[in-house]
Amino acid sequence: MNTVVSGVKPAPVGTRLGLEDERSLVDLVTREASDGHRELTLDVPDMRCASCAARIEQHLSALRGVGRVRINPARQQVLLTYDPVRLTLSAITDAVTDAGYTPVPTTRTNDDPELAAERRTHLKRLGVAGIGMMQVMMFSIALYAGAGQDMTPFYESLMRWVALAFTTPVLLYSAAPFFRNALSSAAGLFRPRGVRLVGLTMDVPVALALAIAYGASVVATVSGGDHVYFDSVTMFTFLLLTARLLEQSTRLKLARYDNWLAMLPAHVDLERNDHPERLPVTAIRPGDRVRVAAGARVPIDGWIIEGASDVDESPLTGETRPLPRGVGDRVFAGTVNTNQALVVEANTNIVDTRMAAIHRLAQRATFDKPPTVQLADSIARYFVLGVITLSLVTYLAWQWFDPGSALAATIAVLVVSCPCALSLATPAAITAAATALRRAGFVATRAHVIERLAKVTHVVFDKTGTLTGGKPELVAVEPVGALSAKACERIAVALEQHTDHPLSQAFAAADAPLVASTVRIHDGRGITGVIDGVAYRLGSAEFCRIARPARHRDHTTIYLAEDSGDRCIPLAEFSIRLWLRDDANATLAAIRRLGISAEILSGDSMAPTAEISVALDDLPYGAGCSPEAKLAHIQALTRKGEAVAMVGDGINDVPGLAAATVSIAPADSTDLAKTTSDAILLGRGLGAIARAIEVARRTRAIVKQNVMWALIYNVAAIPLAAAGLVPPWLAAIGMSASSLGVTLNAMRLTRNEATTWK
Amino acid sequence: MEVILLLLPVSVVIIAIAIAVFVWAVDNGQYEDTDRQGDAALFDDLGQPPSRSNETQQPRA
Numbered sequence: 001m002n003t004v005v006s007g008v009k010p011a012p013v014g015t016r017l018g019l020e021d022e023r024s025l026v027d028l029v030t031r032e033a034s035d036g037h038r039e040l041t042l043d044v045p046d047m048r049c050a051s052c053a054a055r056i057e058q059h060l061s062a063l064r065g066v067g068r069v070r071i072n073p074a075r076q077q078v079l080l081t082y083d084p085v086r087l088t089l090s091a092i093t094d095a096v097t098d099a100g101y102t103p104v105p106t107t108r109t110n111d112d113p114e115l116a117a118e119r120r121t122h123l124k125r126l127g128v129a130g131i132g133m134m135q136v137m138m139f140s141i142a143l144y145a146g147a148g149q150d151m152t153p154f155y156e157s158l159m160r161w162v163a164l165a166f167t168t169p170v171l172l173y174s175a176a177p178f179f180r181n182a183l184s185s186a187a188g189l190f191r192p193r194g195v196r197l198v199g200l201t202m203d204v205p206v207a208l209a210l211a212i213a214y215g216a217s218v219v220a221t222v223s224g225g226d227h228v229y230f231d232s233v234t235m236f237t238f239l240l241l242t243a244r245l246l247e248q249s250t251r252l253k254l255a256r257y258d259n260w261l262a263m264l265p266a267h268v269d270l271e272r273n274d275h276p277e278r279l280p281v282t283a284i285r286p287g288d289r290v291r292v293a294a295g296a297r298v299p300i301d302g303w304i305i306e307g308a309s310d311v312d313e314s315p316l317t318g319e320t321r322p323l324p325r326g327v328g329d330r331v332f333a334g335t336v337n338t339n340q341a342l343v344v345e346a347n348t349n350i351v352d353t354r355m356a357a358i359h360r361l362a363q364r365a366t367f368d369k370p371p372t373v374q375l376a377d378s379i380a381r382y383f384v385l386g387v388i389t390l391s392l393v394t395y396l397a398w399q400w401f402d403p404g405s406a407l408a409a410t411i412a413v414l415v416v417s418c419p420c421a422l423s424l425a426t427p428a429a430i431t432a433a434a435t436a437l438r439r440a441g442f443v444a445t446r447a448h449v450i451e452r453l454a455k456v457t458h459v460v461f462d463k464t465g466t467l468t469g470g471k472p473e474l475v476a477v478e479p480v481g482a483l484s485a486k487a488c489e490r491i492a493v494a495l496e497q498h499t500d501h502p503l504s505q506a507f508a509a510a511d512a513p514l515v516a517s518t519v520r521i522h523d524g525r526g527i528t529g530v531i532d533g534v535a536y537r538l539g540s541a542e543f544c545r546i547a548r549p550a551r552h553r554d555h556t557t558i559y560l561a562e563d564s565g566d567r568c569i570p571l572a573e574f575s576i577r578l579w580l581r582d583d584a585n586a587t588l589a590a591i592r593r594l595g596i597s598a599e600i601l602s603g604d605s606m607a608p609t610a611e612i613s614v615a616l617d618d619l620p621y622g623a624g625c626s627p628e629a630k631l632a633h634i635q636a637l638t639r640k641g642e643a644v645a646m647v648g649d650g651i652n653d654v655p656g657l658a659a660a661t662v663s664i665a666p667a668d669s670t671d672l673a674k675t676t677s678d679a680i681l682l683g684r685g686l687g688a689i690a691r692a693i694e695v696a697r698r699t700r701a702i703v704k705q706n707v708m709w710a711l712i713y714n715v716a717a718i719p720l721a722a723a724g725l726v727p728p729w730l731a732a733i734g735m736s737a738s739s740l741g742v743t744l745n746a747m748r749l750t751r752n753e754a755t756t757w758k
Numbered sequence: 759m760e761v762i763l764l765l766l767p768v769s770v771v772i773i774a775i776a777i778a779v780f781v782w783a784v785d786n787g788q789y790e791d792t793d794r795q796g797d798a799a800l801f802d803d804l805g806q807p808p809s810r811s812n813e814t815q816q817p818r819a
Binding site: 119120123124127128131132135155158162165166 | 759762766769770773776777780781784785789
């Protein structure tokens with residue numbers, strides 16, 4: 001049974017898209033996960049609160065072959081892993097359909113015809129409810145006014161009958177989705193495989209309230225009772241539909257930044273085997289040549305093989321300036337080719353592009369539930385049950401005092417309560433914050449990042465490759481042994497080829513390269529290797545067992561030595577100059593302004609570290625730190641009660657990154673550092689760190705506001721309603737405003753970012 | 759007061775017409791994109807903001 005809020009009844013996804021048969025589609029909507037499992041993301045547009053999420057989770061977890069299931073109610077998405085051997089894609093989508101919801105694979109876009117149809121139906125329901133509400137209100141005013149001016153019973157009865165006539169289509173057409181959802185949720189209670197009572201959705205009290213109010217009014221109209229509630233019924237329907245429409249378009253707006261496929265052009269001009277074709281973007285395979293017009297988005301990762309142009313990489317890196325790119329340069333999917341046509345040779349297919357990878361990492365983070373969200377969820381699940389019990393108690397209690405007001409108070413209790421404010425409060429803020437951060441070039445890969453980042457009191461920076469950036473420059477080569485400077489450099493080049501340490505970029509590739517064998521990398525200290533039967537060491541003075549002072553003390557110095565088993569013969573001394581990142585100073589100033597202390601922890605020697613420290617306004621520093629020393633230092637800080645953010649790029653930073661409260665890796669880090677880190681910077685600079693801390697703090701404030709608001713609202717409104725002090729129409733306004741308020745409050749996070757940073 | 763007996767059916771007809779017009783407007787796509795026409799006034803060429811040119815090439819295959 002389908003229960004789309006706006007009433008469209010699409011066939012289950014599996015059959016509609018023929019997912020079983022279309023292998024390429026399975027490849028597109030699912031991804032390779034560990035041990036043969038596949039990872040799948042589904043949009044569930046009619047999942048609105050924690051109770052819905054719990055129902056879907058129960059249905060999916062009951063399937064054989066399903067691994068981890070994670071649900072994000074704010075984004076209305078489900079992420080799960082499954083075993084493709086034991087389970088088909090359509091079995092999964094069928095399970096979601098069985099739970100009473102409509103699954104849609106996430107590759108759809110805003111312009112999806114089905115989504116548009118859904119929105120249209122919703123609008124029509126809203127229009128009917130709105131026009132109906134206005135009419136019924138007028139008749140209500142006539143009834144209220146007439147009561148004071150002795151309206152004859154004939155006209156009073158006439159007004160009631162007309163109001164009934166206008167309310168009935170509103171109830172049957174506009175409010176239909178609430179009844180359908182409530183019924184399928186209630187029906188779930190009696191299924192043999194037992195969905196527990198906590199699976200009741202928010203639509204149950206809504207439908208109960210509407211049915212009771214309408215039913216009582218019809219009875220009063222026919223038999224001449226005291227009260228009719230037609231105005232409350234139409235108004236509640238109208239306000240709820242409005243709130244849901246606004247909520248939905250807000251979520252769509254957030255999701256829009258998310259749908260990476262929607263950013264790419266739908267079709268591309270492809271040249272395969274010298275044969276031009278126009279194909280969907282998903283058909284691109286490695287080796288295809290793609291023509292990218294000026295002003296168009298690059299659809300695929302690859303190399304430029306024809307033309308030169310300026311490429312705007314801001315969607316990937318946050319860097320706003322277009323950068324010149326020519327033949328042989330790499331370009332990435334999602335970037336914009338600003339001024340000249342290019343021909344790009346693809347080197348991946350669409351799902352393996354850098355952009356897709358970044359989105360997957362970031363998406364994973366939004367599916368992990370931070371601790372505060374888990375708490376709100378577990379409260380919300382019991383909330384609906386509590387509300388229904390409470391309304392029953394209210395009704396019975398009023399029977400005792402004043403049976404005439406019992407119905408109004410019961411309806412008010414059912415209407416006024418809103419667990420969605422509670423369960424949406426945190427996820428909405430976290431989702432909005434993640435979106436804001438991503439646009440600033442900061443990708444959180446774990447759920448706790450935003451919560452922890454807000455608490456950070458101390459930032460530890462690695463020096464080489466983190467505070468410094470760009471290409472290091474080899475300033476001088478001093479031969480100290482038997483070999484010439486040139487020969488020493490060639491040996492060093494051969495060894496450095498095996499590492500992606502930032503310093504290795506100082507050694508340009510030679511014309512006739514030497515080949516090093518049995519190369520070993522000693523983290524944070526140096527490299528050993530054998531060239532033409534001679535063993536060499538390349539690294540710090542200590543690593544090469546050299547005691548003499550460096551010639552160029554201000555520069556970073558590394559040594560080359562011949563390793564003859566028990567002793568080392570020094571061969572050369574390389575002086576390398578490192579360049580501070582452009583925005584390092586501004587970033588540190590911004591971090592200090594936030595009241596956060598910072599320091600450098602470098603594996604490099606004293607003098608060059610000191611030089612960087614001076615350039616950064618006497619930033620405190622520790623030099624000559626081994627990976628173990630970095631780890632120990634961070635552990636000591638944590639024991640003192642500091643919340644430490646570690647920013648590091650190298651393999652030698654990995655232990656430190658793992659121990660820090662939050663770990664951040666710059667864009668050009670080693671892969672190991674990136675996968676160990678909680679967050680990755682996309683741009684060239686460090687500026688995003690200060691911004692991220694700022695956004696995280698604002699998010700924390702907004703989450704607090706939202707949760708406080710939801711709690712205060714419910715704690716204040718429910719007793720008032722039970723006491724009969726809230727008329728049903730006011731309850732309707734309160735509930736809708738409360739839900740909408742938390743969503744809009746969270747949206748402020750994305751809005752402020754746009755106005756103040758760009 | 760008897761005139762109300764005439765006015766009520768008239769209002770029902772008018773409301774029916776109003777709903778019919780609204781449904782027509784929705785089906786005609788009048789509410790599909792409430793942002794773009796507003797933004798379009800800010801751009802000189804063709805009435806379409808250039809940054810959206812890629813997004814309007816939907817629907818995809």
